[in-house]
Amino acid sequence: MNSRFGTNVLSILSLAVLWEVTGRAMDSTLIPPLSQIGAAWWKLLSSGKLLANLSMSLTTLAIGFCLAVLVGVVLGLLMGRFRAVEHFLDLYVNALMSAPTTAFVPVLILWFGLGIESRIAVVFLFAVFVIIINTMTGVKQVDTILVEMARSFGAREREIFFKIMLPAALPAIMAGLRLGIGRAVKGMVTAEMLLTLTGIGAMIMQYGSAFATDSLFAVILTILLIALLTMKAVQWLDRRLTGWKAEIAIE
Amino acid sequence: MVQNVQAVQDVRIVGELPGGLHGLNDLNKAKPLVEIQGVSKSFYKTVKESTTEVKALADVSLSIRENEFVSIIGPSGCGKTTLLKMIDGLIPYDSGKIIIDGKQVTAPGPDRAVVFQAFALLPWRTVLANVEFSLELRRLPKENRTNIARDYLKRVGLADFENHYPHELSGGMQQRAGLARALAVNPSILLMDEPFGAVDAQTRQLLQEELLELWQRERKTVIFITHSMDEAVYLSDRVVVMTPRPGKVAEILDVPLPRPRVSEEVRRDAKFVDLTNYIWESLKKAMENHH
Numbered sequence: 001m002n003s004r005f006g007t008n009v010l011s012i013l014s015l016a017v018l019w020e021v022t023g024r025a026m027d028s029t030l031i032p033p034l035s036q037i038g039a040a041w042w043k044l045l046s047s048g049k050l051l052a053n054l055s056m057s058l059t060t061l062a063i064g065f066c067l068a069v070l071v072g073v074v075l076g077l078l079m080g081r082f083r084a085v086e087h088f089l090d091l092y093v094n095a096l097m098s099a100p101t102t103a104f105v106p107v108l109i110l111w112f113g114l115g116i117e118s119r120i121a122v123v124f125l126f127a128v129f130v131i132i133i134n135t136m137t138g139v140k141q142v143d144t145i146l147v148e149m150a151r152s153f154g155a156r157e158r159e160i161f162f163k164i165m166l167p168a169a170l171p172a173i174m175a176g177l178r179l180g181i182g183r184a185v186k187g188m189v190t191a192e193m194l195l196t197l198t199g200i201g202a203m204i205m206q207y208g209s210a211f212a213t214d215s216l217f218a219v220i221l222t223i224l225l226i227a228l229l230t231m232k233a234v235q236w237l238d239r240r241l242t243g244w245k246a247e248i249a250i251e
Numbered sequence: 252m253v254q255n256v257q258a259v260q261d262v263r264i265v266g267e268l269p270g271g272l273h274g275l276n277d278l279n280k281a282k283p284l285v286e287i288q289g290v291s292k293s294f295y296k297t298v299k300e301s302t303t304e305v306k307a308l309a310d311v312s313l314s315i316r317e318n319e320f321v322s323i324i325g326p327s328g329c330g331k332t333t334l335l336k337m338i339d340g341l342i343p344y345d346s347g348k349i350i351i352d353g354k355q356v357t358a359p360g361p362d363r364a365v366v367f368q369a370f371a372l373l374p375w376r377t378v379l380a381n382v383e384f385s386l387e388l389r390r391l392p393k394e395n396r397t398n399i400a401r402d403y404l405k406r407v408g409l410a411d412f413e414n415h416y417p418h419e420l421s422g423g424m425q426q427r428a429g430l431a432r433a434l435a436v437n438p439s440i441l442l443m444d445e446p447f448g449a450v451d452a453q454t455r456q457l458l459q460e461e462l463l464e465l466w467q468r469e470r471k472t473v474i475f476i477t478h479s480m481d482e483a484v485y486l487s488d489r490v491v492v493m494t495p496r497p498g499k500v501a502e503i504l505d506v507p508l509p510r511p512r513v514s515e516e517v518r519r520d521a522k523f524v525d526l527t528n529y530i531w532e533s534l535k536k537a538m539e540n541h542h
Binding site for chain 1: 336339341359360361363364365367369371373374375384385387388389416418436
């Protein structure tokens with residue numbers, strides 16, 4: 001664990017140094033030195049501009065992702081448990097899972113307008129299918145011996161679902177959430193760049209077209225940071241909920 | 252009426268019984284608790300739209316007395332596990348009848364509990380919570396559950412491991428937990444499906460001794476599926492030898508060894524050796540006749 005953390009820090013430091021040196025050597029607006037990006041970032045932060053946009057973006061992300069988790073887990077559980085539901089829905093889920101979600105943006109604008117609803121819908125669509133599929137797979141892969149054991153001790157359907165299927169599928173559900181949060185961040189930025197210029201996506205477009213590369217990189221690094229932190233948050237939740245599994249992985 | 256049925260269906264005579272093996276014990280006087288009458292079972296396999304019938308069990312009859320320890324031994328795929336699951340009520344049978352204490356079996360019931368070959372412990376629950384699971388399903392209040400589970404963990408020697416997760420325990424310890432979970436609901440019939448098949452030889456012998464000790468104290472009817480001939484002889488009052496698929500009862504043998512049985516002594520006993528050899532011959536004959 002510690003050696004891994006050390007290697008991570010080393011990796012970041014060497015990249016930063018490389019970037020700084022290259023930036024200074026090139027002396028071009030295309031690759032500004034890291035120190036300059038840092039200064040731009042600090043300016044964006046202290047002016048309150050970054051936080052204002054960030055809060056807008058993160059609101060979209062939070063609402064869209066929570067809806068995706070809710071719908072994704074419920075549908076996934078139903079599809080995993082009941083053949084009929086699976087056969088009824090898997091066509092659409094598989095098609096939409098592999099389709100480029102960006103293609104639906106115009107339709108979403110027509111349906112939901114240009115407000116936050118559309119952006120939430122994009123985040124939702126980016127994240128929901130991978131959650132559905134992971135949840136469904138998790139339920140279907142539950143060891144039949146455990147179900148048999150529960151039945152043998154007199155478990156009813158409800159008990160089999162809540163005491164066996166759900167906890168057994170939890171690691172797969174959490175894996176779906178991990179993949180889902182990554183996609184949700186992509187959806188968030190995509191929506192803000194393609195739909196209405198708002199939030200952090202708007203900042204990218206704005207600084208990009210103005211060749212303000214230092215601010216542009218500052219925003220991009222912020223997005224990377226968000227992606228990393230949200231992922232870490234899901235991983236933390238995963239470890240808390242399925243600690244029994246994590247211990248197996250460490251062994 | 253069924254007490255003295257020693258070889259029911261499809262008897263194969265495999266030579267003379269070793270002397271003295273028919274010395275029946277007093278269990279013969281006990282009443283039959285489990286009656287299996289002409290039970291058959293087929294499975295259907297569908298491969299590329301053509302369905303073939305696989306006969307798992309054909310006309311199996313067997314009568315098991317209260318507090319008796321009966322082992323069922325047979326080659327792989329002879330339907331022993333299927334038979335056990337049908338006695339538990341987990342899967343239906345096609346024809347015939349299984350009657351327990353006068354009532355026909357249609358579903359799992361509180362009078363039976365299974366010890367599974369692959370332990371079937373819930374990996375997300377601690378050992379204590381795993382043992383509580385069976386009691387939870389029987390709707391016992393939380394406090395009682397914990398007390399009873401602790402008591403049975405103590406009896407199987409796992410008192411110090413109640414907060415461990417299954418993967419932190421050895422196979423033998425996991426199966427002790429499985430045994431505690433089954434015993435905790437206080438079933439009158441314990442159904443054991445090759446319970447010691449997945450542990451190493453030394454642990455296996457230890458578990459056999461512990462099981463006998465527990466059984467001696469608790470006095471339950473045990474139906475024990477196994478591959479191992481010496482395990483069957485060491486543990487049982489009677490050994491049922493089955494034929495390969497479709498499984499039928501080839502022979503039912505009494506084990507005239509006195510109890511309590513001390514492992515080292517019993518295994519050196521001439522009767523033990525003779526009977527083990529006899530079962531081996533019987534299994535071999537059953538397999539040869541099959542091909």
